[in-house]
Amino acid sequence: MTITTLTRKTALTGTGVLAALALAACGTTADNGDDGSVSPEVDASSAVASTPATDDASTTSASASSSASSTSASSTAATAGSGSGTGQADDPAYAVIDAVLEKHGDGIIVEVDANDDDTTWEVDVVVGEEVKELDVTADGDITETDRESDLEDVQKAKDAEVTAQQALDTAREGRDGVTLDKMDLDDDNGTLQWEVEFDREDGSDGPEVEIDARSGEVLTVDEH
Incomplete structure (x- = not known):
């Protein structure tokens, strides 16, 4: 009777230890996730996405400026060429x-x-x-x-x-x-x-x- 009871306690103790270890492992995984393992990926994606947008804006601005300069030059040339046309x-x-x-x-x-x-x-x-x-x-x-x-x-x-x-x-x-x-x-x-x-x-x-x-x-x- 004593031997049987001791055996059951030992088994229960082992089961408790395993459960504790499992919970600890889950807790560690969750903590690692909360610590920012995902956040850097999101931030990196945001950074990559924002770069082309900035480049596109710069390109658009440069194109608009170039177009305006060309229009201005054409207008100036047309005005200069019309002086003695008559x-x-x-x-x-x-x-x-x-x-x-x-x-x-x-x-x-x-x-x-x-x-x-x-x-x-x-x-x-x-x-x-x-x-x-x-x-x-x-x-x-x-x-x-x-x-x-x-x-x-x-x-x-x-x-x-x-x-x-x-x-x-x-x-x-x-x-x-x-x-x-x-x-x-x-x-x-x-x-x-x-x-x-x-x-x-x-x-x-x-x-x-x-x-x-x-x-x-x-x-x-x-x-x-």
Whole structure:
């Protein structure tokens, strides 16, 4: 009887120990979970997810800024290109000047003279140390008629700061209904200047304008 009772107590004691160990193990696992084993995973996921969002925002901002800059540049270019559009459309001399400079990119025009029929212009252009005399049509056809070494014209071309087209722009400013008759680069008592003469639509003589070829200042105007 005593032996049987002792055996039962021993068995119960062993069972209690095992149960205690099992509970301890469960408790440890739960504690480890509460200590943040899951939280770092959540935080890491949040960090990974937030990074692309930040990058996307930066990319979107950069794209918007780039687009705005492009639009601004385009607007500026359009405004700058429209300055003498009306004058160029009204006066065929612009097409003549463009045709000469397209063929002689390093040339400096020193004279433009419209023939009486207004279909051909005589143009003198300094190229290197030579002056080329050209016949130019409004369609841009160019025929070289002569060339010479005119040291005076060559030097004037080198000294001028204002081009033929710039001088024509200045002389035409505020004047509608006129076309270029003649312009040439001349030295008047030590002042290098562009002398620009216009014809009116009815064929009569138009304004004459003198422009400083170094500063671009209008020196004299004779409206006729």
